[in-house]
Amino acid sequence: MPLGGVLFIVVFLIAFGCLMLWLASKLGTQKIADPVKYQSYECGIPVQEKKDTKISVKFYLTAILFIIFDIEIIFMYPWATTFKDSLAAGQGLYVLLSMGAFLLIFIFGLFWEVKSKALEWD
Amino acid sequence: MGRDSFEIIVNGVKMIVIFLMMVQVVPILVWLERRGSAFIQNRFGPNRVGPLGLLQLLADAVKFLTKEEFFPEKGIKFLYYAAPVSALIPATLAFLAIPLGAPIKLDTFEMFGQTWGPYTFLIQGYEIGVGIVFILAVSSLAAYTILMAGWGSGNKYALLGALRASSQTISYELAMGLSIVGVILLYGTFNLTDMVTSQQGPLSFLFQGHTVTLGWLPNWGIFYQPLAALIFYAAAFAESNRLPFDLAEGEAELVAGFHVEYGGFKFNLFFIGEYGHCLVASALMVTFFFGGYQIPLITPDEMLVHVQGLMGAGNAAAIVNGLLHHVVFLIKMAVFVWIFIQVRWTLPRFRYDQLMDLGWKTMLPWALANTILTAALIYVAHT
Numbered sequence: 035m036p037l038g039g040v041l042f043i044v045v046f047l048i049a050f051g052c053l054m055l056w057l058a059s060k061l062g063t064q065k066i067a068d069p070v071k072y073q074s075y076e077c078g079i080p081v082q083e084k085k086d087t088k089i090s091v092k093f094y095l096t097a098i099l100f101i102i103f104d105i106e107i108i109f110m111y112p113w114a115t116t117f118k119d120s121l122a123a124g125q126g127l128y129v130l131l132s133m134g135a136f137l138l139i140f141i142f143g144l145f146w147e148v149k150s151k152a153l154e155w156d
Numbered sequence: 157m158g159r160d161s162f163e164i165i166v167n168g169v170k171m172i173v174i175f176l177m178m179v180q181v182v183p184i185l186v187w188l189e190r191r192g193s194a195f196i197q198n199r200f201g202p203n204r205v206g207p208l209g210l211l212q213l214l215a216d217a218v219k220f221l222t223k224e225e226f227f228p229e230k231g232i233k234f235l236y237y238a239a240p241v242s243a244l245i246p247a248t249l250a251f252l253a254i255p256l257g258a259p260i261k262l263d264t265f266e267m268f269g270q271t272w273g274p275y276t277f278l279i280q281g282y283e284i285g286v287g288i289v290f291i292l293a294v295s296s297l298a299a300y301t302i303l304m305a306g307w308g309s310g311n312k313y314a315l316l317g318a319l320r321a322s323s324q325t326i327s328y329e330l331a332m333g334l335s336i337v338g339v340i341l342l343y344g345t346f347n348l349t350d351m352v353t354s355q356q357g358p359l360s361f362l363f364q365g366h367t368v369t370l371g372w373l374p375n376w377g378i379f380y381q382p383l384a385a386l387i388f389y390a391a392a393f394a395e396s397n398r399l400p401f402d403l404a405e406g407e408a409e410l411v412a413g414f415h416v417e418y419g420g421f422k423f424n425l426f427f428i429g430e431y432g433h434c435l436v437a438s439a440l441m442v443t444f445f446f447g448g449y450q451i452p453l454i455t456p457d458e459m460l461v462h463v464q465g466l467m468g469a470g471n472a473a474a475i476v477n478g479l480l481h482h483v484v485f486l487i488k489m490a491v492f493v494w495i496f497i498q499v500r501w502t503l504p505r506f507r508y509d510q511l512m513d514l515g516w517k518t519m520l521p522w523a524l525a526n527t528i529l530t531a532a533l534i535y536v537a538h539t
Contacts, residue, residue, distance in 0.1 A: 039282035043171050051241030058421035059225040072229040074311040093323050100326040107333045114340035121538045130535050153516045155509035
């Protein structure tokens with residue numbers, strides 16, 4: 035029953051982390067009130083609002099491409115586990131070629147992605 | 157977690173002990189990294205506090221605990237505090253799923269006027285049938301921790317660092333996931349314990365219908381999947397945000413990246429998470445490619461016979477045998493952890509576009525080629 039173990043350790047870790055943070059806040063030096071001290075870290079210039087930060091759309095694109103490719107890779111996992119079994123059952127060529135067809139689409143996708151400059155950072 | 161109270165208690169304690177081991181290894185690694193880097197750079201490193209500077213660890217821990225509590229005024233309170241707490245979870249969950257030693261088989265024994273057993277205890281937090289998938293799924297949750305920290309701090313540098321880190325983590329996860337396909341093809345299972353057991357004995361493989369055996373080499377995965385090992389290890393560097401892939405921190409550009417607003421013990425929790433990822437990556441390298449906990453050319457069962465010859469049959473011999481294999485695992489793992497440290501102090505940092513190019517345009521196609529080649533070779537060898 036691994037699920038019990040996983041749940042147990044997650045609860046334990048959260049308790050451990052919270053306890054340590056609480057302990058650190060109790061043991062730590064007392065706060066010295068100074069409004070400037072609690073401003074966000076900046077390199078000497080007045081602090082800008084967070085919403086002013088502009089983020090390159092490339093991060094978003096990378097995330098989308100990741101999801102597509104990751105699902106394709108996860109699809110190969112069950113195929114990989116059963117490949118030797120299907121070889122033993124005499125269906126090796128069929129299984130190999132059907133994954134080959136899938137991989138062709140995968141490679142085409144990757145090629146197209148590189149070709150369309152979706153991965154260029156500037 | 158078990159059938160009776162003894163088994164449940166032992167398994168629970170075992171999980172906490174493995175976690176504490178992980179936490180305790182971190183200061184030792186920090187010490188090793190500081191001393192090692194000092195020797196690489198021809199200086200002394202920490203050598204004042206205690207013998208060889210070993211008590212520096214203790215001093216650091218006390219310092220972390222006595223730092224002032226700090227919360228940036230623009231931060232989001234929940235995310236800011238949840239991030240360091242959850243930084244521990246992905247690495248620990250993944251580490252607990254890795255077999256760290258040969259299973260200990262205990263016969264029935266008397267305790268508290270009752271007969272207990274027989275038991276089989278694994279030196280592993282929990283055995284999960286789909287071990288690899290679980291580890292990949294769990295360790296990719298680290299991206300959430302980083303994003304939580306970056307967004308919750310309300311700082312521009314933190315946000316930029318978090319975005320870079322998560323983008324880099326997910327990009328290299330592709331190469332990592334794809335390089336593992338070759339490994340799964342080789343062993344035909346997701347289960348890490350089965351992988352380790354199929355690496356026992358001398359190197360033997362099918363070649364044109366004949367079984368070729370090389371008696372002087374262990375049957376390790378590295379001889380079948382060298383390319384996968386290389387890609388996996390390189391991707392693991394990127395996954396744990398270590399140099400040469402530590403763009404997330406990039407001191408010169410982003411001061412410290414996602415943990416710029418964190419100090420004291422909160423920073424330490426992030427640190428434990430980061431080193432935890434190094435440990436997980438090293439442990440997985442050992443499990444996939446270097447025979448796991450096995451002593452080269454001797455199976456755990458044969459070793460048990462030797463130990464029993466020394467100590468006499470019984471539960472003590474079984475426990476010693478299990479711990480012996482655990483030590484072998486730790487020695488193998490230490491080699492890879494040391495490579496992590498050495499690479500950090502040897503290579504310069506990449507530029508961000510070079511990093512993305514390496515992940516998507518070099519490592520992903522090579523991992524793909526490795527998968528195709530492995531499948532084709534297995535097909536040729538078996539027909």
